[in-house]
Amino acid sequence: MQVLVRDNNVDQALRALKKKLQREGVFREMKLRDHYEKPSEKRAREKAEAVRRARKLARKKMQREGLLPMKPRPVAAGR
Incomplete structure (x- = not known):
């Protein structure tokens, strides 16, 4: 997964990355794998x-x- 940082705006890139991860279901998967x-x-x-x-x-x-x-x-x- 790749997110471009424009004009040294890391906060905006981080928001975009979080949105992509949320859409892909990565956070949900991590939560499910946290416990047996x-x-x-x-x-x-x-x-x-x-x-x-x-x-x-x-x-x-x-x-x-x-x-x-x-x-x-x-x-x-x-x-």
């Missing part, structure tokens, strides 16, 4: 994650079809 997880707990966690993903996809599909109201988009001040 029993196989039964792992199966239960993965099943719960799959259920959450399926519900989210179904909710988005219903919103696209007009069966559920869309979430209002936040209006950014100053743009």
Whole structure:
């Protein structure tokens, strides 16, 4: 993974790196590997994650079809 530092602005590059790592799921993976997880707990966690993903996809599909109201988009001040 690579992040460019422009104009010696390390803080901005660090923010970009953290955002990339977050998107890739590195922090989540580190947290999971911090302690041993029993196989039964792992199966239960993965099943719960799959259920959450399926519900989210179904909710988005219903919103696209007009069966559920869309979430209002936040209006950014100053743009």
